[in-house]
Amino acid sequence: xxxxxxCVVVGVGPGxxxxxxxxxxxxxxxxxxxxxxxxxxxxxxxxxxxxTTYSQDATDRAEVFETYDRIRDELGSPDVVLYxxxxxxxxxxxxxxxxxxxxxWEVNTxxxxxxxxxxxxxxxxxxxxVLGITGATASTRGVPFTTAFAQAKGxxxxxxxxxxxxxxxxxxxxxxxxxxxxxxxxxxxxxxxxKDDDFFLDPDDIAHSVYEVAHQPKxxxxxxxxxxxxxxxx
Amino acid sequence: xxxxxxCVVVGVGPGxxxxxxxxxxxxxxxxxxxxxxxxxxxxxxxxxxxxTTYSQDATDRAEVFETYDRIRDELGSPDVVLYxxxxxxxxxxxxxxxxxxxxxWEVNTxxxxxxxxxxxxxxxxxxxxVLGITGATASTRGVPFTTAFAQAKGxxxxxxxxxxxxxxxxxxxxxxxxxxxxxxxxxxxxxxxxKDDDFFLDPDDIAHSVYEVAHQPKxxxxxxxxxxxxxxxx
Amino acid sequence: xxxxxxCVVVGVGPGxxxxxxxxxxxxxxxxxxxxxxxxxxxxxxxxxxxxTTYSQDATDRAEVFETYDRIRDELGSPDVVLYxxxxxxxxxxxxxxxxxxxxxWEVNTxxxxxxxxxxxxxxxxxxxxVLGITGATASTRGVPFTTAFAQAKGxxxxxxxxxxxxxxxxxxxxxxxxxxxxxxxxxxxxxxxxKDDDFFLDPDDIAHSVYEVAHQPKxxxxxxxxxxxxxxxx
Amino acid sequence: xxxxxxCVVVGVGPGxxxxxxxxxxxxxxxxxxxxxxxxxxxxxxxxxxxxTTYSQDATDRAEVFETYDRIRDELGSPDVVLYxxxxxxxxxxxxxxxxxxxxxWEVNTxxxxxxxxxxxxxxxxxxxxVLGITGATASTRGVPFTTAFAQAKGxxxxxxxxxxxxxxxxxxxxxxxxxxxxxxxxxxxxxxxxKDDDFFLDPDDIAHSVYEVAHQPKxxxxxxxxxxxxxxxx
Numbered sequence: 001x002x003x004x005x006x007c008v009v010v011g012v013g014p015g016x017x018x019x020x021x022x023x024x025x026x027x028x029x030x031x032x033x034x035x036x037x038x039x040x041x042x043x044x045x046x047x048x049x050x051x052t053t054y055s056q057d058a059t060d061r062a063e064v065f066e067t068y069d070r071i072r073d074e075l076g077s078p079d080v081v082l083y084x085x086x087x088x089x090x091x092x093x094x095x096x097x098x099x100x101x102x103x104x105w106e107v108n109t110x111x112x113x114x115x116x117x118x119x120x121x122x123x124x125x126x127x128x129x130v131l132g133i134t135g136a137t138a139s140t141r142g143v144p145f146t147t148a149f150a151q152a153k154g155x156x157x158x159x160x161x162x163x164x165x166x167x168x169x170x171x172x173x174x175x176x177x178x179x180x181x182x183x184x185x186x187x188x189x190x191x192x193x194x195k196d197d198d199f200f201l202d203p204d205d206i207a208h209s210v211y212e213v214a215h216q217p218k219x220x221x222x223x224x225x226x227x228x229x230x231x232x233x234x
Numbered sequence: 235x236x237x238x239x240x241c242v243v244v245g246v247g248p249g250x251x252x253x254x255x256x257x258x259x260x261x262x263x264x265x266x267x268x269x270x271x272x273x274x275x276x277x278x279x280x281x282x283x284x285x286t287t288y289s290q291d292a293t294d295r296a297e298v299f300e301t302y303d304r305i306r307d308e309l310g311s312p313d314v315v316l317y318x319x320x321x322x323x324x325x326x327x328x329x330x331x332x333x334x335x336x337x338x339w340e341v342n343t344x345x346x347x348x349x350x351x352x353x354x355x356x357x358x359x360x361x362x363x364v365l366g367i368t369g370a371t372a373s374t375r376g377v378p379f380t381t382a383f384a385q386a387k388g389x390x391x392x393x394x395x396x397x398x399x400x401x402x403x404x405x406x407x408x409x410x411x412x413x414x415x416x417x418x419x420x421x422x423x424x425x426x427x428x429k430d431d432d433f434f435l436d437p438d439d440i441a442h443s444v445y446e447v448a449h450q451p452k453x454x455x456x457x458x459x460x461x462x463x464x465x466x467x468x
Numbered sequence: 469x470x471x472x473x474x475c476v477v478v479g480v481g482p483g484x485x486x487x488x489x490x491x492x493x494x495x496x497x498x499x500x501x502x503x504x505x506x507x508x509x510x511x512x513x514x515x516x517x518x519x520t521t522y523s524q525d526a527t528d529r530a531e532v533f534e535t536y537d538r539i540r541d542e543l544g545s546p547d548v549v550l551y552x553x554x555x556x557x558x559x560x561x562x563x564x565x566x567x568x569x570x571x572x573w574e575v576n577t578x579x580x581x582x583x584x585x586x587x588x589x590x591x592x593x594x595x596x597x598v599l600g601i602t603g604a605t606a607s608t609r610g611v612p613f614t615t616a617f618a619q620a621k622g623x624x625x626x627x628x629x630x631x632x633x634x635x636x637x638x639x640x641x642x643x644x645x646x647x648x649x650x651x652x653x654x655x656x657x658x659x660x661x662x663k664d665d666d667f668f669l670d671p672d673d674i675a676h677s678v679y680e681v682a683h684q685p686k687x688x689x690x691x692x693x694x695x696x697x698x699x700x701x702x
Numbered sequence: 703x704x705x706x707x708x709c710v711v712v713g714v715g716p717g718x719x720x721x722x723x724x725x726x727x728x729x730x731x732x733x734x735x736x737x738x739x740x741x742x743x744x745x746x747x748x749x750x751x752x753x754t755t756y757s758q759d760a761t762d763r764a765e766v767f768e769t770y771d772r773i774r775d776e777l778g779s780p781d782v783v784l785y786x787x788x789x790x791x792x793x794x795x796x797x798x799x800x801x802x803x804x805x806x807w808e809v810n811t812x813x814x815x816x817x818x819x820x821x822x823x824x825x826x827x828x829x830x831x832v833l834g835i836t837g838a839t840a841s842t843r844g845v846p847f848t849t850a851f852a853q854a855k856g857x858x859x860x861x862x863x864x865x866x867x868x869x870x871x872x873x874x875x876x877x878x879x880x881x882x883x884x885x886x887x888x889x890x891x892x893x894x895x896x897k898d899d900d901f902f903l904d905p906d907d908i909a910h911s912v913y914e915v916a917h918q919p920k921x922x923x924x925x926x927x928x929x930x931x932x933x934x935x936x
Contacts (some may be wrong), residue, residue: 154860388626
C-alpha cells in the first residue's frame with residue numbers, strides 16, 4: 001500500500017537502523033539507507049528488497065544535500081525520514097574532552113538540522129511528511145556517565161521540539177522516541193552478559209512502534225514516545 | 235485474532251469511550267462498556283456487535299468489584315482495561331469549591347485505584363494484562379481554569395506512574411495517553427463554533443493509537459503517549 | 469524589620485514546621501503555629517518568643533475559617549502562610565487502600581485548598597502575600613512505594629501551580645519547595661541508623677531557603693525550588 | 703565577611719553580568735569580571751570597588767586556562783564561578799543556519815565545559831566551590847523562534863545536570879537559574895516599549911537570588927531555580 005512511498009533512514013548500523021530499513025521495506029516503502037561507510041552498510045542491508053544504500057557524512061552540509069538530490073532522482077521525494085545517527089562518547093567529567101562534546105553534538109544535533117534543511121522545505125511545499133528522531137534516556141536528563149552524550153541529546157531534543165511546533169501546522173509530523181534501556185545487539189549482550197533476555201529492547205519492536213507513530217492520523221499526533229523493556233527499573 | 239479476549243472500557247460517553255468500544259469490538263474483542271447510567275450507555279453502544287453494557291459507579295468499591303465479577307462470569311477475565319472515567323468541574327479559584335476538587339479526585343483517581351484493585355491482582359497471577367488511562371493536558375500542569383481538574387489529573391498521573399513501575403516487571407502494561415487538545419463532539423463543536431475541523435481531535439484517531447500501544451511487544455513499552463491535533467499550538 | 473508581620477505555619481511537628489516557626493519568629497514575625505493536637509504543639513513551639521499556637525484540622529472547612537478569624541483578631545492578617553501539613557501512608561499497591569489515598573489527598577490537597585480559600589481573597593484585596601507549600605520528591609513522580617502518597621503530592625503540586633499562575637499577577641507569591649531527601653529527625657535517624665550526617669536534610673537549612681524565597685523581590689519570583697543534601701544520589 | 707573570597711563572572715555585559723559583579727563585590731568578594739572585549743567591560747564594571755576585569759573568549763581552551771591562571775595569581779582561587787556567557791541567534795527554521803546553532807552551542811555549552819575543566823578539579827581537591835549557570839526558558843523547551851538558541855540551552859542544561867550530580871557529593875554546588883522572562887535593559891525596553899515596568903526582570907533581583915542560592919547550607923542545596931516577574935503569564 002506504500003508502493004510509491006520513500007523512507008530515508010539516516011545512520012544505519014546493526015540495531016535500530018537495520019530494523020527500520022527492514023520494517024519500512026516490508027511495508028512496501030522504497031528505503032534509502034544512509035551511513036558513513038558504504039561497505040558495512042551494503043553488508044548489513046544491501047540484500048534487503050527495496051533498500052538502496054547511500055554513504056553520507058550527516059554532519060557535512062554539501063554531502064547531505066547531494067545525498068537527498070540523489071535520493072530524489074533515484075527513488076523519489078522522501079515521505080518519511082528517520083534520523084537515527086547518534087553515537088556518543090561515554091564517560092565522566094575527567095574522561096571526556098571538549099572534542100567529545102563537539103563530536104557528539106555534531107552527529108546528534110547539527111546532522112539533524114542539516115537533514116531538516118534538506119527535506120523539510122519540500123515537505124512543507126507538499127503539506128505532508130514525517131521526521132522521526134531516535135532519542136535516549138539522555139534526551140531527558142544528564143548524569144555523570146553521560147557528560148558528553150546527554151548535552152548532545154538535550155540539544156537534539158529541543159531542536160526536535162522547535163521543529164515539531166513549527167512544522168506541525170504545516171502538515172509535517174516531527175516526533176521523537178525515547179529509547180529508555182539497552183538495545184539487544186551482539187555488542188551489548190557481550191558487555192552485559194549477566195543480563196537475561198528481558199533486560200534488552202528488541203530493535204524490531206522499536207521499529208514496530210516507530211512505524212505506527214509515523215502513520216498516525218493527523219488529528220492525533222504524538223511528539224514524544226517513551227519505549228522501555230517491561231522489566232526496566234525506571 | 236482477539237476472539238477470546240476481553241476489553242473493559244470504564245466511563246463510556248460520546249467521544250473516547252464510544253470510540254474505544256467500537257475499535258476493540260471491531261478488532262474481535264468482547265467489550266464491556268461501563269458507565270453510571272445504563273440507558274444512555276445502551277443508546278450509545280448497545281447496538282455494537284460484541285459490546286455488553288454494565289452500569290457502575292466507578293467510585294464505589296462494592297459496585298466496582300461486583301461489576302468485574304459479573305464481567306468475569308459473562309465475558310471472561312479482562313485482558314485490557316481502559317480507564318476513561320474523568321469528568322471535572324472547570325473554573326478559576328473563585329468558581330470552584332472543595333467539593334468540586336473532591337468529586338474530580340474521586341472520579342479520576344479513586345476510581346482508577348478501585349479499578350486497579352479489582353483487576354491487577356488477577357493480571358499479576360496470569361503475568362499479563364493492560365491498563366490504559368485517559369490523561370489530559372491537565373495531567374502535566376495546572377493553570378487557573380483547571381484549579382479543580384488539574385489537581386485530580388495530577389493525582390491520577392502519579393498513580394498511573396506508581397502502578398506502571400510496580401506492575402511492568404510483572405508483565406502488566408500500564409500506560410497513559412495525554413489528550414492535549416479538544417475532542418470532536420457535538421458539544422465541543424457548539425462551544426467552539428469558530429474553530430475549523432483541524433482544531434479538534436477525532437476520538438477514532440485516539441482509539442487507533444490507544445489500540446496500538448495496548449498491543450506493543452513487551453520489549454518496548456510506552457508509558458506516556460501525547461496526542462494532539464497537527465495544528466495545535468503547544 | 470518584620471515586626472508587624474504575621475506568618476502562619478500549617479502542620480507544625482518536629483522538623484520543617486518547628487524550624488519554620490523558629491526562623492520566622494527570629495526574623496521578627498508574629499507566628500501562628502497550627503496543628504491538630506494542641507498539647508504536642510505547645511510542647512514543641514509554645515515556648516518560642518513570638519509564636520502563638522492554634523489547634524486545627526486542616527481538612528475541616530469550618531475549623532479552617534475559624535482559625536484564620538482568630539489569627540486575624542489576635543495577631544493580624546497573615547502575610548506569609550506556609551502549608552506544611554502533609555502526612556501520607558507509604559507502601560506498595562497491596563499495602564494501601566482507597567482510604568489511604570483519600571486521607572493523604574485530604575491532608576495534602578484539600579487542606580491546602582481550604583487554607584487558600586481562607587487567606588488568598590484577603591491577600592488579593594491587599595495586593596500582596598505569600599503562600600509557600602512543602603513538596604517532596606513524590607510531588608514530581610510516583611513510584612511503587614508511594615502509591616498513596618505520590619498521587620496526593622501530585623494533586624497538591626498541580627493545585628499549587630494553578631494558584632501560582634492565577635495569583636501571581638495579583639501580587640501574591642505562591643511557591644513550592646521540593647524536599648528531595650530525608651529530613652533529619654530522631655525518628656528518621658533511628659529508621660536509617662546506617663546513614664551518616666551527610667545523608668539528611670537539616671530542617672533549619674530548609675527554613676533558611678524558604679525564608680529567602682518568601683522574601684524575593686517581585687520582579688524575580690521562584691515557583692519551584694528543589695532542595696537536597698549535597699551527597700544525595702538523584 | 704567574604705573578604706578573602708573570589709567570585710568569577712563569565713560573560714559580563716549590561717544586565718545579569720553587571721549585577722552579579724556589583725552584588726558579589728558589595729558582599730565583600732574579590733570579583734573577576736570576564737568578557738570578550740576589555741574596553742566595554744572596563745566601562746561597565748571597571749570602576750566598581752573590588753572588581754578586576756579580564757578579556758577572554760570563553761570558547762577558546764587556551765585562553766580560558768590562561769585567564770584562570772591569572773585570576774589565581776592576582777586574586778586567588780575562585781570560590782564562586784557564575785557562567786553567564788550565552789548569546790544566541792533568534793529566529794525560525796528558515797532564518798537560521800547550522801553556523802548559528804554551532805555558535806550558540808559553543809558559547810553556551812562548550813564554554814561552560816571549558817570553564818568547568820579550568821575550575822572544578824581544584825574545587826574538588828579543596829572539597830568546596832560553587833558553579834552557577836544562567837539558564838533561560840529555552841533551557842526547558844524549544845519553540846519555533848528558538849530553533850538555534852533552545853538547542854544550545856538544552857545542551858547546557860543537561861551538562862549542568864551531569865556536573866551537579868557528579869560534583870555535589872564532592873562538596874561542589876552546581877546550580878542553574880532559569881530566567882523565564884525578559885530582563886530590564888535599555889535595549890529590551892526599546893524593543894518592547896509597549897510593556898510596563900512589571901513585565902521585566904530586574905537583574906539586581908536576579909543577582910539577589912543567585913547570591914542566596916550560592917550560599918545555601920550544604921544539607922539543602924537547590925539545583926534548579928526558576929525566576930520570573932510576578933505578572934508573567936507562564
